[in-house]
Amino acid sequence: MVATIIDGKELAKEMRSELKKEVEQLKEKGVTPGLAIILVGNNPASLSYIKGKQKASEEIGVSFKLEHLEESISQEELLEVIEKYNQDDRYDGILVQLPLPDHIDETAVIEKISPEKDVDGFHPINVGRMMTGQDAFLPCTPAGIVEMIKSANIEIAGKHVVVVGRSNIVGKPVGQLLLNENATVTYCHSKTKNLREHTIQGDILIVAVGRPHFIGADHIKEGAVVIDVGVNRLENGKLVGDVKFDEAKEKASAITPVPGGVGPMTITMLVYNTVKSAKKRVRP
Numbered sequence: 651m652v653a654t655i656i657d658g659k660e661l662a663k664e665m666r667s668e669l670k671k672e673v674e675q676l677k678e679k680g681v682t683p684g685l686a687i688i689l690v691g692n693n694p695a696s697l698s699y700i701k702g703k704q705k706a707s708e709e710i711g712v713s714f715k716l717e718h719l720e721e722s723i724s725q726e727e728l729l730e731v732i733e734k735y736n737q738d739d740r741y742d743g744i745l746v747q748l749p750l751p752d753h754i755d756e757t758a759v760i761e762k763i764s765p766e767k768d769v770d771g772f773h774p775i776n777v778g779r780m781m782t783g784q785d786a787f788l789p790c791t792p793a794g795i796v797e798m799i800k801s802a803n804i805e806i807a808g809k810h811v812v813v814v815g816r817s818n819i820v821g822k823p824v825g826q827l828l829l830n831e832n833a834t835v836t837y838c839h840s841k842t843k844n845l846r847e848h849t850i851q852g853d854i855l856i857v858a859v860g861r862p863h864f865i866g867a868d869h870i871k872e873g874a875v876v877i878d879v880g881v882n883r884l885e886n887g888k889l890v891g892d893v894k895f896d897e898a899k900e901k902a903s904a905i906t907p908v909p910g911g912v913g914p915m916t917i918t919m920l921v922y923n924t925v926k927s928a929k930k931r932v933r934p
């Protein structure tokens with residue numbers, strides 16, 4: 651079997667053009683969606699991610715503001731900046747780019763963002779709403795993965811989903827979202843014994859570990875759908891996923907590439923959440 655490639659770049663393009671139309675309609679009603687990103691310090695990876703988020707926002711017509719703060723800013727001062735954006739009606743979404751410097755408590759920062767503007771979906775209120783199946787800002791990478799699976803017309807209900815990785819931003823929530831879609835979900839992590847015995851059972855296998863080429867064809871059930879979340883830069887500069895793509899595509903029925911898979915969808919879902927938030931400003 652040779653797998654269908656789930657093209658995240660193409661799907662993201664389609665979603666962005668739909669979002670652009672929605673933003674035009676919002677603007678006719680006097681609402682311009684706004685996204686504020688707060689960056690502390692000069693982490694090069696963060697700067698590059700932010701560039702992608704800015705480009706997508708501007709392409710869709712969302713007004714974008716980068717609040718770039720000194721690495722030395724105190725936690726108290728940072729919380730004050732967040733509060734300023736909580737109160738500012740021009741911004742429907744606030745995102746604090748992670749990671750933060752060691753002297754700042756990430757939990758306190760996330761909890762300071764108004765849950766109504768938490769477009770990353772990391773605030774415990776949004777996590778709780780997602781867990782209980784209520785309307786919420788869904789975390790961008792997991793929400794993008796669900797969109798990709800659905801776009802490929804893959805049935806989720808009743809499928810055995812195996813998730814490798816249990817981080818709060820990818821592994822745990824993607825399993826929860828697919829449980830909400832009536833999948834049966836197994837989580838694997840660094841303490842899992844006999845990983846392969848679990849992964850080989852997955853009708854849908856989601857890999858979010860952060861180790862290049864960690865999962866090979868021998869871990870994959872014949873005909874499975876494989877979603878590779880990993881983004882790893884090799885010493886030669888090449889970007890690769892957590893899955894050995896070339897051999898996995900011979901066994902899977904559908905697979906996401908790296909790059910051009912989950913990444914573009916993550917950014918698109920951030921803008922989607924910002925537009926969703928802005929809709930609340932439209933007067934009936």
Ligand code: NDP
Pocket residue numbers: 791814815816817818819820821838839840841842845858859860861879880881882912913914916
């Ligand atoms: P984390 O480092 O937070 O989590 C990695 C997870 O992998 C942990 O749960 C860990 O287990 C598990 N793990 C580590 N080693 C093993 C092992 N040997 N066997 C089984 N499980 C293992 O990473 P993230 O979730 O933040 O990200 C994962 C990958 O996805 C990274 O490459 C990241 O760059 C990428 N990513 C891509 C995004 C995109 O938009 N494309 C967005 C976000 C992330 P334990 O909990 O026990 O430590």
